[in-house]
Amino acid sequence: TPASTDDPGTTDTPAPDVTETVTLVAYESFPSEDTPINEQLAAFTADTGIGVEILIAGDTGTMLSKAELTAGNPEGDVMWGIDNTFLTRAIDSGIFEPYVSPGIDSVDPRFTDLVPNGEATPVDFGDVCINYDIAALEGLGVEPPTSLDDLIDPAYADLLVVENPATSSPGLAFLLATIDEYGDDGWQDYWSGLVDNGVSVTDGWTDAYYGEFTYAGGDRPLVVSYGSSPPFEVLFGDGLTEAPTGVVESTCYRQVEFAGILAGTDQPDAAQQLIDFLISEPFQAEVALNVFVFPVNTYVELDPAFADFAVIPDESRSLDTEDVDANREDWIDEWTDLVIG
Missing domain, CATH: 3.40.190.10 (Periplasmic binding protein-like II)
Structure with a gap:
């Protein structure tokens, strides 16, 4: 949102x-x-x-x-x-x-x-997940990522746009997905890796998906969006019978x-x-x-x-709500220092 x-x-x-x-x-x-x-x-x-x-x-x-x-x-x-x-x-x-x-x-x-x-x-x-533009990646000769780890690989440099977790709920959900994966002491290094790999940050989903995502006319074929985004493109695309975008299921946060x-x-x-x-x-x-x-x-x-x-993972990522409540503001502050500076 x-x-x-x-x-x-x-x-x-x-x-x-x-x-x-x-x-x-x-x-x-x-x-x-x-x-x-x-x-x-x-x-x-x-x-x-x-x-x-x-x-x-x-x-x-x-x-x-x-x-x-x-x-x-x-x-x-x-x-x-x-x-x-x-x-x-x-x-x-x-x-x-x-x-x-x-x-x-x-x-x-x-x-x-x-x-x-x-x-x-x-x-x-729903589930917040990394989405990718199938045709754009094919045009670049790049395989779709399959994990969070892939996103810090130089092969995906300057390809990803995410939302700011301080202002965006999908942005916060993606931050929590990385904390779920790398732990309270490891997510910071992961985000430093994303910064080094040229991640772009927007205030919210609209700017990310409709502003920077290649499928909507931008220049980045990877975006933090939803597991339900592909059927949107099919239903409202011009005569589409297959989804033009894909979802990296392992990244999804409920x-x-x-x-x-x-x-x-x-x-x-x-x-x-x-x-x-x-x-x-x-x-x-x-x-x-x-x-x-x-x-x-x-x-x-x-x-x-x-x-x-649509993608509805059998097991989406999640964190304990009390853990999120206790640490949310500190995590966002740390993220801001690391990514925004």
């Missing part, structure tokens, strides 16, 4: 007979125009009389920082997109009002176990995203109804094709393109 804008924008979902309106704060890649997700929000409005405005607030790290500054007097009513790498920080900052939805039993318990007291509500999951009621909302009842809707089958059925992550509602079937082209 990206972090390339500072100015939030608001999109109204038109609907009849609106009696009250809630604001859904979301990260930059959340659909805010005419898409099936927005059509579902319009259907929610038609059923409940509750209008939904979408307030785009940057990438997850940027969005969370803004929410912390306005804790208790929030800019919106519900927030979409805090992930498991930032969850404990969000909870400790007091930005969410706990709530357990009546529909929570439809959500995979692997995800609800992360919030046993209803601190937030799981809404989607990411779970949450929605939460913002503490201090003036409309807690309407906010609760929106949370209920966000995990319902009609809305969850649109998550994969619109946000390009996977639904947490166990009753939703994926589009065949996802079954054919």
